[in-house]
Amino acid sequence: MAGIKDVAALAGVSISTVSYVMSGKRSIGDATKKKVLAAAKELGYMPNAQARFLRGEPTKVLALSSPIHEYTDYSNYAVFFFALAMRAKRYGYDILLLMHEYGDQELSRIASSGMVDGILLLDVLMCDARADVAKTLDIPVVAVGYPSNSDGIYSVDLDFERMGREAIEKAHALGHRHVLIAGSERNAYEDGSNYLVRFRDAAVKKGDDLGVSVMFKPSTGFGRDDVNLMLDEAFAEDSEISLIICQTNAAHISNVLACLQARAIKVPEDVSVLAACTYGLGSLPKRVDEMPMMPNETCSRAVDLMMEVLEGKRSDVGHVELLPSRYQARGTVTAH
Amino acid sequence: MAGIKDVAALAGVSISTVSYVMSGKRSIGDATKKKVLAAAKELGYMPNAQARFLRGEPTKVLALSSPIHEYTDYSNYAVFFFALAMRAKRYGYDILLLMHEYGDQELSRIASSGMVDGILLLDVLMCDARADVAKTLDIPVVAVGYPSNSDGIYSVDLDFERMGREAIEKAHALGHRHVLIAGSERNAYEDGSNYLVRFRDAAVKKGDDLGVSVMFKPSTGFGRDDVNLMLDEAFAEDSEISLIICQTNAAHISNVLACLQARAIKVPEDVSVLAACTYGLGSLPKRVDEMPMMPNETCSRAVDLMMEVLEGKRSDVGHVELLPSRYQARGTVTAH
DNA sequence: CTGAAAGCGCTTACAG
DNA sequence: CTGAAAGCGCTTACAG
Missing domain, CATH: 3.40.50.2300 (Response regulator)
Incomplete structure (x- = not known):
């Protein structure tokens, strides 16, 4: 795969010039810019994300921790899943799926790997080990669910x-x-x-x-x-x-x-x-x-909340948001 | 988050020694090893995956391209989804979920980002644009499905x-x-x-x-x-x-x-x-x-095939595997 | 048995 | 308006 060096060589400029053309963070002479763009297109160049992430830029990936149990209902799951993924997509985020019966080590591993900007929790237990692990991580954790040990994470759930x-x-x-x-x-x-x-x-x-x-x-x-x-x-x-x-x-x-x-x-x-x-x-x-359940509402809000945290708009870890359910009357509950 | 330098400093050794202790790729003196391990544990050190990947090591992540349409049946989807994810998990692979109506650019973006070792395709069309893009990528693509333009990918499907x-x-x-x-x-x-x-x-x-x-x-x-x-x-x-x-x-x-x-x-x-x-x-x-449909069979085989390719055991791009369905007689089809 | 240094592919101060 | 160089956090030849 073509790297920045290849583009620079083909365009006859330095790699920093290529970088600046691609990012637009510096104004570049028109002629130079054209040469670089042409070279980039010819080589099908796309910047290697790993290298950027190594420099501390956001990965634009969110981990989704959703343990699987014997009693897990797949179609159930899928709804939350998709709701989160669709909402994340809006912000340009992809989802890294973490399926693991026991979430703890897995979470640390992913967080310190630097592969994701934040972690979403699904299928939250009353006392969830993942919420404790969250305190030791340097990326935010937002749960769709409300564990009793919620002080290390952000929680969004129905009440x-x-x-x-x-x-x-x-x-x-x-x-x-x-x-x-x-x-x-x-x-x-x-x-x-x-x-x-x-x-x-x-x-x-x-x-x-x-x-x-x-x-x-x-x-x-x-x-x-x-x-x-x-x-x-x-x-x-x-x-x-x-x-x-x-x-x-x-x-x-x-x-x-x-x-x-x-x-x-x-x-x-x-x-x-x-x-x-x-x-x-x-x-x-x-x-x-x-x-x-209103999975769309809770999942959307969870992702929005994650974004607020990632954008530095808030940092009140432990924050809990409980949304009300809307009663749907359909005639099967009457006076006795 | 603690880096390899912190561990080296705390243990009083060089970073290369820390690296070798962690990877086990070189025998290290018992005393040194103990010091390093203790320091690593104390700091909660885990190697940054980005840095390793930058050096060309596998990311242990597979992208899953599964476009969403209006007519997409979520619970349907989930089954394939989970089947792939569970199988991938066996090999230590996580799944990066790609939901996109149009798969083409997305695929190039992910492939050249270096974030994944391979790409799985779901919801394959008769003539699938993603199969054409695959030819320009430097990572393998395995489809659960059999498009007519299958020569740039590996295909696994029911017949x-x-x-x-x-x-x-x-x-x-x-x-x-x-x-x-x-x-x-x-x-x-x-x-x-x-x-x-x-x-x-x-x-x-x-x-x-x-x-x-x-x-x-x-x-x-x-x-x-x-x-x-x-x-x-x-x-x-x-x-x-x-x-x-x-x-x-x-x-x-x-x-x-x-x-x-x-x-x-x-x-x-x-x-x-x-x-x-x-x-x-x-x-x-x-x-x-x-x-x-037998989603488990096709998905498992697709992941297995991906692993064979990643492990260099095969490189016959264009390979197609069609599995037979098993007829289940349950008494609703009789002679007329 | 261990360390100093190059290099993975980028970005960005620092120079000119 | 553009370039040479440091540095992100690791791994691994190269030395000793």
Whole structure:
């Protein structure tokens, strides 16, 4: 590949002149400029980014740390992924994908390699080791998610605790006293997946406060059989459940609706159904009330925030931004 | 961030000694080694990757060029994406995500930046500009897909033409003479999306040869209404259709099945249904015969091939590998 | 067993 | 208006 030296030689000028022509940081005689440009074009010259980065210039690359677990839902992931990448693209940034079960060393490695200007965190745990590592790095870290150890990073997330509270407040106002939270797979909670846990715990607590019984059932899977088993257990424990909050996905919710129908339980007459912490429910045959994830909003804001930091407009590490979810009423949650 | 100089200073040795201790490329006295290691640990030293890359060492990063269109199905994408990334990870490679509607300049830019060791292509068009650009680059390009201008790259793909032929051969053998191919959105074909076109054209051609009428209908969308409209048109044009090949996705196929049921058309008694060029149909209520995409197989092979090239084990640019699809019989395609 | 120095491909003060 | 040279942080022949 042609280097700056080749261009300089072909144009018959010094390499610094070539550099200045390319960068435009110095005015160059017209004749010289033309010669250089012609030579550059002829050789297909493009400056080697490595050399520039070595000199401390921004790499225009953001690392995206998104650990993969057995319970990772790919299509789920993709949405956040693309949202971040598209937004970053606007600023001329590319995304370096980091897939690693354990994020810590990986993060240090990438940060000190000098290959990226900043790091984005996805799939944040309640107590996330990556947030601690962040303190030792010399590049900014922005999380889409809100870990409890957030003081070394910037955090952007939906206000899931508020969502949990509001869900139960709404239920209570509508007369529901027995609520079932149909959750994602148990592992996701045990690992401490940030948003699932925050929503659930806030809902349970609000239930205690308001005298609403909130039962939680993680799922063993999203298939019809799994859902049936889960419902059997739930109704056996509490036959008065009148609201099911699904903290899951389209496939699961679709099966919940089908199973209820098979049991001759009408939605919303007998049981109300609310989807929370979800998105991409467009494929559902029946539309359900939803407190959606809004991945585009949080991801866009996370990237914008990263840019503010990189541009030196702010340096308040530990900053947390919690965006409100917009309740989508679609007729599956009614008074009881 | 601590550099090699800091470590050398703290350990009281030369920077070359530090370098050799870190790389292990020279035997170093035990005492010296210990001092260096201690200093490195104390300072949290990690070699700056940029500097190494500048010296021509591999960056251990692969670019992934995956243009985004309006009709891009994110969850679709994610599968290929993750498959490539996971495989690359095995070799210690990370993925630099390139999202760009038009791939050409972007590719040159990245290649000459020196940031990546090779480039992977996804969402390959029938005649893909990126394959032409590849010839001017000094790093290898491997496509998951098979463009017609494949001589400047390495190609790995399923043998979609063979799939198209086999689908019609099978249909013919089972007595079907009127086949409908329910396709993806028209734009995907007009842009020349490689696999869709190859499968369809090979199927149509084989139909001509065998005397099987093969009608093609692109979709206007994957919703129930879209499917109904498409079926109306198709049956109006040819009431004898006895096999529908869906070149689409789970949502669409699910709607096709539902629409047929609504019309009191039994599958497979009245009409057989075959999914082709699909994957992730696990969420379908009814399992259908399938000639699946097998993204893991093609992506894994593509990465393996890239590694063979990077390791200098091969240099037969233009090489094409077409993997066979495995027919999955599930009872929705029967004799007519 | 270890060190001083060249060089990777650029950018940018410093000179002229 | 242009050029010679230092330096970014490493690695590796070349010396000792």
